[in-house]
Amino acid sequence: MNAVIGFLFFVIPLLASICIAQVFNPLSSYQPLHVIDGAGLYKKELTNGNTAYLQVIDIRKMRIDQVIGEVDNMSYGQGKYYKGEGGHYSPYFRNKLFSQVNDEYKKLYSNDVFSMINCSFFEQYQSSTQLSFPIKFNGVVISGGNSPYGPIKEPKHDFYRTIRLKALVWDEKQAYITDYDPVSGAPLNEKGVKNAIVSYKYSDHPAKVLAQNQVNKYQVIGTLDKDGSKGNEQLLIMTVNQTTLDEAAALLRKLGVKGDIITVDGGRSTYLFNSKMGNIVLPQLSNPQENPTFRHLPHYLGFRKARTQKFVPQILIDQPIGKVQVEQNRPYVILWRDNINGDVSIKLYDRNNKTIQDISTRTASDGVHEWTPQVAVKEGDMIRVASRENQKIFGNLQL
The missing domain is CATH 2.60.40 (Immunoglobulin-like)
Incomplete structure (x- = not known):
């Protein structure tokens, strides 16, 4: 009898935990649109016609490519956020039409392509533009950033004088978000960091701070540990078509994201492509009487399977x-x-x-x-x- 009671005390909690895990699976409220080994695209209908698109990227099985427009002008000494104001260059990168970038990415990687989004913020809308904040691309810090909304001596708004920017860092094993130091350049100045982007914590974005948390298109990113080992091996990207930044970040919190959440370029520039679903969210056409245009962008992130086939070399x-x-x-x-x-x-x-x-x-x-x-x-x-x-x-x- 004691053996039976002991067995029940073991089995009942185990079954209960399994049932709870099934009931409270955070992805259960999302509709899967395209799921492969290493990545998934999901959709969730929100209130008032709003839609959320979630990408779950397993860093260990996928590759993240930064696709950046070519440089025409280096703008020496104009970098504001890498090793101090004026301590680095801040190049002008060519703005490239989203469809051209997408076609080139598929031309290079064919069926291995999973998705693509736009990435860095920018404030200039000519044929080429400076990026708002630093990025490190395959071991090279290629821009020191040039935004007037950040921790510089004379920002456009006093709130930004002392904010702490965040850096998203990734390699082929893990991704993490950490504080960025504009004086030292950490963590971008570290030799072991090969790819990183600097951006706002979602709650510091001007749309929330200066525009009263307005409803808009946004893309927010967090990281998640699912295997219990050291390091967050999942990158979660939430693209929303008509919510506030608080609501977008809350969606990631419900999925288990506990650390910092950052924003990347959104609003009328928002772009989301998936190889199965096609173009899901497109940058808006500008009014012919209006400047700027938002379909030509300087910086994208592409997501593809770790190489599984041979391609025509290009x-x-x-x-x-x-x-x-x-x-x-x-x-x-x-x-x-x-x-x-x-x-x-x-x-x-x-x-x-x-x-x-x-x-x-x-x-x-x-x-x-x-x-x-x-x-x-x-x-x-x-x-x-x-x-x-x-x-x-x-x-x-x-x-």
Whole structure:
């Protein structure tokens, strides 16, 4: 009898915990739209016609790519948020049409593509723009940011004089959100940090602080630990079409997110694509009488399966609309996109296709290389990024 009672005391709580887990599964109220090994897209209908789209990305099984427009102007000393005001450059990145970026991403990675969203904030709406806050791209801090709404000496609003910006950091094992230090650049200044974006904690976004928490399109991001091991291996991205930032963040809290929640670029720029569902949320067309336009954007995040197939090898570089300015003895950030396995070489050619300089005889095919030319660069010169294994696979950038 004692054995039976002991068995029941063990089994009943176990069954109860299983039932509770089933009843309180936070995803049970979401409709699955596209679920693969490593990622899922879900939909939830909210009140008053509002809709929430949730992406759950397993960092260990997926790859996150930053897709950034090419640089035409480095803007030396204009970076405000990396190692102090004026301590870094703040380039102008080409604004690229969302459909062009999407087509190129699918061209590179084909059926491995899962989704894409827009990412960094920006305040300028010309053919190229500076980013609001720093980003680190495959080991290189490529922008020091340039927003007037942040912890600088003379922000546009006093609230932002002392706010603490946040950094989303990720690698192939985990993602985390932590405080960002604009004086030291931490954590972006750490060698082990390869990819990171700096942004607002959702509650510090100007839409909440200055615009009375207005209803709008937003994208908020949090991280989550699901396996009990050290590190958050899941990235949760919530895209809403008509809610406040508080409501968007609360949705992530209900899914178990306990740490910081950040915002990325939203409003009329909001973009969400999924390979099965197609374009879900599109950047709005601007009124012909109105400026700015919101469909050309400088910075996107693409999500794809860790490589499972071979692709047609390609190296893609787009020509910025403005004149590319490269100055002797000053750094320039070379950006490209590729899907090759091996390393690349980077060379400087003159207008007659004659080699002027080996910029790098071998560097990783990771899409970024910071170059400080030691020779004068003339109009008409050309930078070529080529596969070391097959020099016929290359991309050119005209200067």
